[in-house]
Each structure stands twice: as C-alpha cells, then as structure tokens.
Amino acid sequence: MRLLMEEELFPSTPGKVKIERAHAFNRQFNRCFASTSTMFLWTLFLIALTVSYLSFKSFVDTGTHYFNLSAVSPSSRAWGGLQWEKHVRTSAQIRRSGGGSGGGASVLVTGAAGFVGFHVSLALRKRGDGVVGLDNFNSYYDPSLKRARRDLLAKSGVFVVDGDVNDARLLAKLFDVVAFTHVMHFAAQAGVRYAIENPASYVHSNVAGLVTLLEACKSADPQPAIVWASSSSVYGLNDKVPFSESDKTDRPASLYAATKKAGEAITHSYNHIYGLSITGLRFFTVYGPWGRPDMAYFSFTRNILQGKPITVYRGKDKRDLARDFTYIDDIVKGCVASLDTAGRSTGSGGKKRGAAPYRIFNLGNTSPVTVPELVGILERHLKVKAKKNVVEMPGNGDVPFTHANVSRARAQLGYKPATDLDAGLKRFVKWYLSYYGYNRKTGM
Secondary structure: OOOHHHHOOOOOOOOOHHHHHHHHHHHHHHHHHHHHHHHHHHHHHHHHHHHHHHHHHHHHHOOOOEEEEEEEOOOOOOOOOHHHHHHHHHHHHHOOOOOOOOOEEEEEEEOOOOHHHHHHHHHHHHHOOEEEEEEOOOOOOOOOHHHHHHHHHHHOEEEEEEEEOHHHHHHHHHHHOOOEEEEEEEOOOOOOOOHHHHHHHHHHHHHHHHHHHHHHHHHHOOOOEEEEEEEHHHOOOOOOEEEEEOOOOOOOOOOHHHHHHHHHHHHHHHHHHHOOOEEEEEOOOOOOOOOOOOOOOHHHHHHHHOOEEEEEEHHHHHEOHHHHHHHHHHHHHHHHHHHHHHOOOOOOEEOOOOOOOOEEEOOOOOOOEHHHHHHHHHHHHHHOOOEEEEEEEOOOHHHHHHHEOHHHHHHHHOOOOOOHHHHHHHHHHHHHHHHHOOOOOOOO
16 A cells, blocks of 8 residues: 655645646546446447337237248248238139128138138138138147148138137238128137047137137127037037027036037127127038048048947947938038128127127038948948947037927028938048048058
C-alpha cells in the first residue's frame, strides 16, 4: 500500500481543492455520459435485435403455415401460403347449378380420408359440388389405407388438408379462404371397444373436436349448414325395436356411445343459441369397399383368407348377436339427401337471427342379420371355410342387436336402402381381393 504524502492529504494551495474537484467531477460526468450514451445505443440495438428475432420466430411459427410458398403436398402438415390457398380454392370450386339450396354446394368434409367421408366426398365431387377435405390420418387403423383414399380423392379433384379438427387456427383459415355453404362432419374416434384402452382419444375427437368445429362454424359469415355423423350406438341398452329417433337415448353402453350422445346435446345447444342448421345422422353398422379394418366383416375376411380363427360373440343367453348392416352406397345417398334438404343457418358472425333447422335421422338397412349369417355369406363369397371360436360377449360396450326404423328419413329425405347384405358383401370381397391381393393356391 502506497504511503500518502502530506501534500496529497492536505494541499498547500487552498483554492486548488475546489478547482481540481470541479475538473474531476467534469471528467467523471463526461465519462459517465459517454458510457451511458454507448449503453443506450447498445440497448436500442439489442431491443431491435430481439424484436426482429421474435417477429421472425412468430412468422415462422405461424407455422410452417405461412412461410412456405411452394406447392403444398397433400400429405404435408404445412398449411397456409399462396399455393396452399390456391389448392383449397380450386378444390372448393362449384361446378354445377341447381340443388337443394338453389345452387351447387361448397362443402368442407372432415374425416375425408375415412370410410364414410371418402365415399361422400367422391359423390359430392362427382355431381359438381366443391369439396375440401380435412383429415389427421391418425393411426387408429392402417394410415396407408387412408392415404390411398386420399390419393383417389386427389385424382377426382378433391384436396385433403392434413390437419386436426381441434386446430382452431386451421379451421379459421379454411373459413377465411372459402365461404363454405355446408360442413359434413365425419371426423371422430370410432370403435366401441377401443374406448376401454384409450378413453381420452374419444373425448378429444368426439367432444372437444366437435366443439372446436362448431365454434368455427358459428363465427363464420355466412354460417354453413352442418351435417354430422352421430351413431346408432346412442340407443345403448334400449330393448324396444326397431330403434326410432323418438326413443330415449339416456343409457349408453360404451364411452363411444356417450360421446356421440354428448355430441347430439352439444349440437342442439349451438343450434338454439347461434342459429346453426344441424342435421345429425345415426349410422347403423356401415360396411363396404374401402371400409374400416377394425370392423368385424373386414377382420373376418382377413382372418378367413389367412386361415386364422375368427371370434364370434354370442349373447349371455346364447342368443346370436345381430346388426342392421348398411351398405355404404345407401349411407352416401342419405348423407347427400341430408345436405340437400338441410336448410340455411340463420346466424351471422356468431349472432342468431332466427330459428334454424335441427334434425336427427336414422340411416340403416332395416333388416338385421346375425353374425353367424354374416360369416356364412363371407365363406360363400371367399370360397373358404372359417375357423370359428364362439364365445360369450364380454362387457366391453357392445350391444346384442341393432335395428333401424327409417320412416322419418324415408319421409323427409326420400331415403330408401337398396342393397342387402349378400350383394353388399359380394362387392366388398371383390374390392378386398383386388386391393390386398390373394392367391387361392397358396392362401396368401
């Protein structure tokens, strides 16, 4: 430590202290001012840099959505951009005149790569309606089958957006790009038994997804009319047959059925509050070409051809289970007729301006067939004998029988099923052998 001299502690010139202090203060002030200015400039630079970064990040995050202006692949999760909007508008373009609403329809079909959505989209496009599909291509069953359906839709001029019905921003963008006249809502988590394994998926798709879609529809201007897929499962443990739309549906036998029942209550509230035109369709065991692999007739066909045993359930009283099997073409006719007679929504921008139609219809074949009869028909068309394990039906949400009363649909939609199970399964088997291939000599 340096020893301080006396002069440093006590200067000899009295006025010198004030002068030196003043100079010292000025030097410190200038030094401080200079550093503050530098700091201020650096702060401004950092703020600008941060804002630029956040803006760029937001721009990119708006998803792969708006940044990519190149052609959008149908299988890509990216949405938005000029090319994507062009695909959507072209697909939504109406190419016919006439129809139930005074002109062609521009339709958003959710679940378009699914079984029913695929067939309905093809039918609407064939007659000249504008159709835009939406599907998330989930893995509940083989996504390659969904992609094959999508590819066929693309050949017919239907663009299928790869996205989830729970994506509110995507729905808002679709309604911003196209003023859809109708929405055909088929997107849902299907299957009765799978609900035991993954109940959350049913709430996510069948309840939350439905609400997200309805929110988009009620906020759209103009509001579209909505036709959506409920299910015959809502009849649950009813033992009165045939099932009629006026029957009570307060005893669901599965979570799947409960979510569909919830959907009917939810759609009714949106109809009442926002003036949305709503038509709910209770499908009865739909089957046919391009069907769902998780359905019994489909898995039976696969196992019979592969020489594997099939499990045939029987009621607790040893009564054979029976289903009102309904061929896909008949279902499509009912769906299209529902769209043509839907009537307009009465709201605008989320505000109701008057009462709007609210309807529920059964779409079935009206002729239940037992599961053993189904197996017998498959054996005949496949020319292969099935190996059967007959077991008692477990408590997994299945019901012993379904039987549709379609008098309401017949009167209001002109609905008349025309395909019996034998004819329908013959067409299904022909498609199955063509799509999957089968060598009768090798059994492969």
